[in-house]
Amino acid sequence: MVAGIAGLTLLLGACGGGAKADSGKDAAEGYDPAAKVTITWWTGQPSEQEKVAEDLAAEYMKAHPNVTIKTSSGAATTDDLLTKLSAGFTGDSYPDISYAYGSWAGELATSGKTQDLAKYVADASFGWEEIPAAARATATYEGKVIGVPALVDNLALIYNKKIFDDAKVAYPTDQWSWDDFRSAAKKLTDPAQNLYGTAYSVSGGEDTTWHLWPMLWQRGGKILDGNKPAFNSDAGVASLELLRAMAVDDKSMYLDQTDEQYAKLFNDGRIGMMLSGPWALLEIKEANLDYGVADLPGYNGDHQTVSGPDLWVLFNHSDANRAGASRDFVKWLTSKDVDPKWNLAVGNLPLRASEQGTPEYADYIKQYPGGQKFFDNLKNAKQARPTVAGYEEMSRNVGDAVSKVLQGAAKPKEALDEAAKKSAGAVG
Structure with missing residues (x-):
């Protein structure tokens, strides 16, 4: 999927070696939801899907005028994102949120740059358990949750x-x-x-x-x-x-x-x-x-x-307001009310089972008759590819x-x- 795998592994490992030791402090501790803040979002999407992402970011910013979201694809192709992220770790130019293939989770987790969302997603309001287990497992590395599933799929x-x-x-x-x-x-x-x-x-x-x-x-x-x-x-x-x-x-x-x-x-x-x-x-x-x-x-x-779940990985910039705002945005983006505007709009499966009753899901099944079968097949995704470096x-x-x-x-x-x-x- 990505060229130069061994080189990337070494580069990410080197970044992790230079990262600050985990102090146990939550990245969003002290977050002020009313603070004026700018966050960057690398969507990893081609032009058509990128336009949908930009529209959703605009919708969020309208409801949260103190938050500015700088949205871009992040790289020429999704495959190039890992290279771009590893370079960003070295030059301190990485985003607050980035799309990532699930197979990259172990590499990114050991970079020393990710947030730990374990306590955040455990709150009942997040609905973490509504997301398929294999996707949740992919986002988890040694007990730390480095991101939120962006999509779910299966063969x-x-x-x-x-x-x-x-x-x-x-x-x-x-x-x-x-x-x-x-x-x-x-x-x-x-x-x-x-x-x-x-x-x-x-x-x-x-x-x-x-x-x-x-x-x-x-x-x-x-x-x-x-x-x-x-x-x-x-x-x-x-x-x-x-x-x-x-x-x-x-x-x-x-x-x-x-x-x-x-x-x-x-x-x-x-x-x-x-x-x-x-x-x-x-x-x-x-x-x-x-x-x-x-x-x-x-x-x-x-x-x-x-299942090949991909992720929205959240990164730590030692800024509680950036960390908190990025969490709140991803929680909103992946909610049962907003996710249909993203995943179903671009032809993906819904992220949560609760979306089956939405008008967007009915339209999705009408356009893609095989979609229901793939959704039902999620029950057969009982194991996840290992999230390891x-x-x-x-x-x-x-x-x-x-x-x-x-x-x-x-x-x-x-x-x-x-x-x-x-x-x-x-x-x-």
Whole structure:
């Protein structure tokens, strides 16, 4: 997902080393809600979503005339934000609030620059428990809460009904096993028409890695055992072997050297099934496809999925009013009344279950019929990717291993053992 992972890890670690020791004092202690204050918000969004964010900031400022919110995307792309933040830590030019991928949480938590919101979100008025557990876990590092989930999502099975109909194959169900998935992919594949049953990213980034995690969990495996890599267990090897068989033996899997091509091919009617999330529904809608969504295939009836919650991370500038204002704004932004104006407006799932009764949710389901299925699938997101320093480096090692195996350049056990060995000193 982000280039130069090892370098970024070292840079963030160096920033953490130079940070002030935690005095135990709350960053917002002494906050005066009436004080005139300016805070910066890096939204990490492209232009269309950035406009929605700016409108929401304006709405908040109208109700709180003493607060000025300087809003910008923060970087050229969301992927660039981690680099920009690490540079900002060094030059003391980081924002009060920034969007961050959940996989960055461990790195940011160890920077020494984040607020601890644990007591703040524990107040009943925040409604912390209304946010899915996997998202809350992602925002938490060693008992400290470094931010608030910005969105929730998950992986499910999206399928093209026409391709299934043409091949006379029954549609996927929520009860499908991975063997069912493999069998259908073989039947849907037609080399003469350049048609594949399914697809997988072999870019080596997080998109490659996190598709393996649900299969690992379903078989009872772990990503880490304490701080020790454990993904190279029998459960991990068996999961990767199934993917290898589909890619190498069956040749029913399109191997995408990027993270983007397979979705385009799905929308062009060249791929029958893809394991993806609610973010894919916007382009599917534009392609006018007749599609369906089912739970991920399972193992022994376990259909766990993985959630990729992203965060609004709040940073400490040793200014109680900036800390307090940024908290109040994010609490407002993620509330059940305002979140529909953000997440549902830009095609994401609602952050809170209480939003299901809103007009915005009804409109969302009308526009994206698969959205309800993804929302219901949140119940299958029972575990979270570990919020640890070094996750990004470990993810890259696992992604490289998966990529090699799916392209026939390595065997599952050897590749995962090597990834575990490389990652042993990274996570902690």
